[in-house]
Amino acid sequence: MSIIQPNSLLPVPTGSLQILESSAATTNANTEPILFSLIIPTYKEAGNIQKIVSRLSNLLDESIPGKYELIVVDDDSPDGTWNIAQSLMTEYPQLRVMRRQSERGLSSAVIRGWQAASGSILGVIDADLQHPPHVLLQLLQAIEEGADLAVASRHIEGGGVSSWSFVRRLLSRGAQLLGLLILPGVLSRVSDPMSGYFMFRRHCIVGKTLNPVGYKILLETIGRGNVGKIAEVGYVFCERKEGESKVTWKQYVDYIHHLIRLRLSTGRLSKFSQISQQFPIDRFLRFGLVGLSGVFVDMTVLYLLSDPTTLGFPLTRSKIIAGEVAILNNFLWNDIWTFADVSSQQREWRQRLKRFLKFNMICLAGLVLNVLVLNLVFNFVIPNRYVANLIAIAVATVWNFWVNLKLSWRVTQVK
Known part of the structure; x- marks a missing residue:
């Protein structure tokens, strides 16, 4: 297993978006086995990247010291997010950085990060601090207690959104209703299928070729993976302090496209047993x-x-x-x-x-x-x-x- 040199960038995986049993791409200097790999996809997050890396590192250093890695996957941000992240690697030895120059998109960025990751537990969190880092510990606990997938949800006890406009709420409700009609076997399994904050056991998607559209990678994980028990943890979706929102109308169109593609390729609609269990x-x-x-x-x-x-x-x-x-x-x-x-x-x-x-x-x-x-x-x-x-x-x-x-x-x- 090769060792990453200080300040070196991770090579970008190529080919199909398929997760292997394990990756030889990353480990730490002490060859400590990696338990948890957390992907942080970024684009124009120069104002947030130092804060999120610092908070996550302090949190995980206390709970699983030396057994985690943070992988920043940046889509060649014009504000130099990847460069700032790379400069932090000396201070934070568990940090890895990948700079993508020929691919774009949040979902594929997350999967490329998972491909380069070594952990038996894989996760994702936004870099804009709208996902509170401390919830990670509750998600990890849920995995340790037997869950295959742990999702941070805005729609159960302890969850919510701090300040959304009426239009955004309406679009979110409409998107979920449409998803329940098109792909009930997937969306009915979680209260917040639009969540971008979750973690799961690596074996759930090993060997599966993922094919996401847009940014709802959780749908892809549940729809194509072998996910058994699912746990949910409530969290409050916070307002962005730095940078700009990435939510556009195109992403809602991509979401519908993704639902239809999953419906046609997985046939989950016919599996009523999953629905009855929920x-x-x-x-x-x-x-x-x-x-x-x-x-x-x-x-x-x-x-x-x-x-x-x-x-x-x-x-x-x-x-x-x-x-x-x-x-x-x-x-x-x-x-x-x-x-x-x-x-x-x-x-x-x-x-x-x-x-x-x-x-x-x-x-x-x-x-x-x-x-x-x-x-x-x-x-x-x-x-x-x-x-x-x-x-x-x-x-x-x-x-x-x-x-x-x-x-x-x-x-x-x-x-």
Whole structure:
């Protein structure tokens, strides 16, 4: 195994994006076996690179001294990020630096770093300090306790985002919903599939040829790897202090392209067993009971508004009002019972209003799905309107629950 000389750059791997059993590219001067290799992809991060290297080194020197490596993979930044990182190698002996001049892209940069890494545990973290370094220790602990993959999530207890615009939140929710529809067997396994902060056991992707599009490397890891147990750790996504954001519209287009490519190449949609393992039956039963109460509320309000012996309002107007009252009933019960563990973390009226609006929109989509399934079943499968309606209700109920679970009741906004 060769030894990296001080201040020398790592050679850039070439060929297919495939992770080998082990790499002979890196080790430390004392031939201490590397346990953990953390990749830091960079582009124009001159203002952050010293800070992130210092914080990570201090943290890991205390927890796994001499058994880790930090690999900065820079896409030939015009601000000289790679040069600054290289100058830090004397002070931080666990630091390696790779300068890519013929390739571009965050996902491929991460994989090239993994190819050059020696650790049995591989990870990735952003260089902009939006990923709090201390969460690494919790992720490492999850791996040590048996997880194949440990993901830092913004959408479980202890997680959130400090300050996102409404448009960015809307785009994030829409992207996840689209992902659940296209690739449920992958996106349903984690609460934050858009996360770029995670680690996993090397053997999960050994021999797999990765083929990412855009910057969502976690999707590629789960979709193509042999990932068993997954653990999640909550973290707060912080605001950038230095440099500029890399999020653009093109990355959302790349994300959709990536989903479709994974769907066509992995066939995960047919593996319902993975979905069932992730399906929270107890919460679904509570959701179903709440939905049943909504039926009684709907019928009662419809009677009070439309019956000639009461108010005698027109039927259509009465049904719209009754339906909305039932939705409000269902939301309140779900908020204080079905998803109480999540809503208790976000008690402000604005947060509750956002959840209600999302719940309303999802239920509206569920109504459209209900009508479509009713007609399809009645016209092509079972020519019995009542049986077809029961099937349509069941499908719409699962839809409403699953999408609300993933998008409406989750921790996303913290101070």
